[in-house]
Every structure is written in C-alpha cells, then in structure tokens.
Amino acid sequence: MALRRAKNSIHAGLAPARPRAPTVAIESLDGFGWGLIGASTIAREYMVDAIRRSGGRPLSVMSHDGARAAGFARDLDIPDSCSDLDALLADRRIGAVYISSTNTQHRHQVLAAAAAGKHVLCDKPLATRSTDALKMVRACEKAGVVLAVNHHLRSSPVHQTMQRMIAAGEIGAVRSLMIVHAGYLRPVLQSWRIKDAAEGGIYLDLSVHDIDLASFLLEQTPVTAVALGAGVALGSNTVHDHAMYALKMSGGTFVQVHESFVTPDVESQVVALGSEGALIAAGTLAQRSTGTLMRRVNGRNESIPLRANDLYADTVEQFLGAIAGTGSPRATGRDGLAALAGAEAVGKAASTGRAAAVKRHE
Missing domain, CATH: 3.40.50.720 (NAD(P)-binding Rossmann-like Domain)
Structure with missing residues (x-):
C-alpha cells in the first residue's frame, strides 16, 4: 500500500507551480x-x-x-x-x-x-x-x-519517484542524503573545464548538479558547506578534479557528496536515509535515463519498477510548457541560482579549510 501511495502522491507541502502568462500560443x-x-x-x-x-x-x-x-x-x-x-x-x-x-x-x-x-x-x-x-x-x-x-538530473524518472516518495513520508523523516558522482572525464571534455580556473573546475561542473539534485529531492536549500578538494590528476592546485563535501540543508538534513573526474569504473549512487527506511538509487547520475531504485524497510529490499525517458527531451518539453503558460521549467533560473550559490560555498570551503555559509539571494 505504501508504494501505491508513493506513486500516486503529489509533492507534499508544495503548492502547484503557477502557470505564467503565455507569451506564445x-x-x-x-x-x-x-x-x-x-x-x-x-x-x-x-x-x-x-x-x-x-x-x-x-x-x-x-x-x-x-x-x-x-x-x-x-x-x-x-x-x-x-x-x-x-x-x-x-x-x-x-x-x-x-x-x-x-x-x-x-x-x-x-x-x-x-x-x-x-x-x-x-x-x-x-x-x-x-x-x-x-x-x-x-x-x-x-x-x-x-x-x-539544464539541470537534467531532475528529469530522471528515478529521481522524480524518489522525490515523491520522500515527500509522501515513505521512509519517514529524511535525516541524511548521500551522493557519489564520480568517473573519469572523457578526453573530449578535458579542456576548459580543468584548464581554466575561471571556469570553476569540478565545482561548477558536478557540484552544481548534485546540489541541485539534493535540493530537488529534499525540497530544501543548502545553508552551510564544509569541503575537501584537490587537483589529483587532471586538475591543479587552483582547478580541482576531486572533492568531498557535506552540506547542512535548510530543513536540517545533512548531505554528503563525493565527486571526481579521476576515478573510473564507479557506479553512481544517491541514497536517502530516513527514520523508517532508505531509498537507494544506483547508476542514475548519467546523461541517459538509466539506473535502478530500491526501497529498504524493516530489513527487506523492494525493487521499484520505472519506465525510462529522454532526460533532455523532458527538460525541453517542460521549458516549452512554461513558455506556453501551462507549467514551470524543471529547473528555473532561481533553482540554478541556488545551486550555484551552494557550489560557491563548497569551493570556498575547500580552498580555505573552513565551513562556508551559502549566500542567500532574494
């Protein structure tokens, strides 16, 4: 019954997105x-x-x-x-x-x-x-x-299902969220991302994605960051390619993240730990609709079936719906702003070795 409720529930605590005035029929x-x-x-x-x-x-x-x-x-x-x-x-x-x-x-x-x-x-x-x-x-x-x-990870059916289940209380109160987002950066991408400090290194590539995903899943925003970062193989002292950090979110949930451009053969993980169970997603931090979702409650694992989609087509369709006045983008400009502010704090914490507050922008 709990799983059926999760699939049919609306995002608890959130008002429906207000359609904007149409600018295109x-x-x-x-x-x-x-x-x-x-x-x-x-x-x-x-x-x-x-x-x-x-x-x-x-x-x-x-x-x-x-x-x-x-x-x-x-x-x-x-x-x-x-x-x-x-x-x-x-x-x-x-x-x-x-x-x-x-x-x-x-x-x-x-x-x-x-x-x-x-x-x-x-x-x-x-x-x-x-x-x-x-x-x-x-x-x-x-x-x-x-x-x-274009925070495409919001369009993953796994992440959308996780968000609905968390909002519906399917694993109780979520106390921690863990994300592992690592791999080896493809040669075609080993250019400005890791050569130019002004481009932000791993923090403006992976961290903005993962912070946005945490905000999306938890319906909370980052408040404080502590972090470690380094240029291990592809980066440098000023352009990091490997990082670990923790965030305290606005609702009190702790988020722990490991990101890397230099660790091959890693399957990504997104794990939500609640007061009554856990949700475990594997292989979902990709550019295609991939991965699995499992719920663990009372010592038992339950696989949750999902249907794949095209992450980018979904992002475009939601964007067009906003233009037509029928909905909201998957990630608004203000969502992107919040993720960037969080990534800024992570980069600052990694460079100073001190906790950094996330800037708030109204």
Missing part, C-alpha cells in the same frame, strides 16, 4: 524556432535531437569560431550558422535559445538574449558567480521571458 509551439549559442558536445550529442523531438526547429548555431559553427551546422543539418551573437538574436524566427558555451560566457549571453526578448534554456552553471546569476534572473523576469537551467 501553445498550438504554435510545433515548429518553434531555436537558436543554439555554443557549438558544444552536449548540444551535438543530446540537445539538438531533444529540441527536434519536442517539435522544435534548430535554425541557427553561433560560435565565436565561425568555422566550428559552420561544421556543426553542416553535421547536424541546421540551416544557418554565424559567429556573431547579435546576428543570431536579431533573427525574428527564433523564439528561444539554448546556451551551452563555456561558463564564463553565460552571463553576457543570457542578458543579451533577455534584452532581445528570447526565452532562455541555459546549461549549468547559470553563471560563474551567484551575484551575476541574480542579475540574469532579474533581467529575464523584467523582460518577461522564461529562464530555465
């Missing part, structure tokens, strides 16, 4: 025009397909390297390419942009898109500083455009 979203800002690996491997599966049309791709943009457009059958942001934003056929450039470019590009009246789906992190992210959130709110952040 929902019937016109089929064939909706998109611009891609950044000829990135994630756009190439996942997002162009996700946009098309939602009925959208990628119309142009922009990169500061014009030849890279042209090659990307040719490979993925996108009609136009350019190396000028203003040119892409001036295209009246484009209603939304997907931003997947390097982290340090997000601030300028989101602000420019908002000024041009384009809805924005931005890859994480929203910015490299939470003060900048707050300006971006406010600019989009003022412009009346949707700002969403």
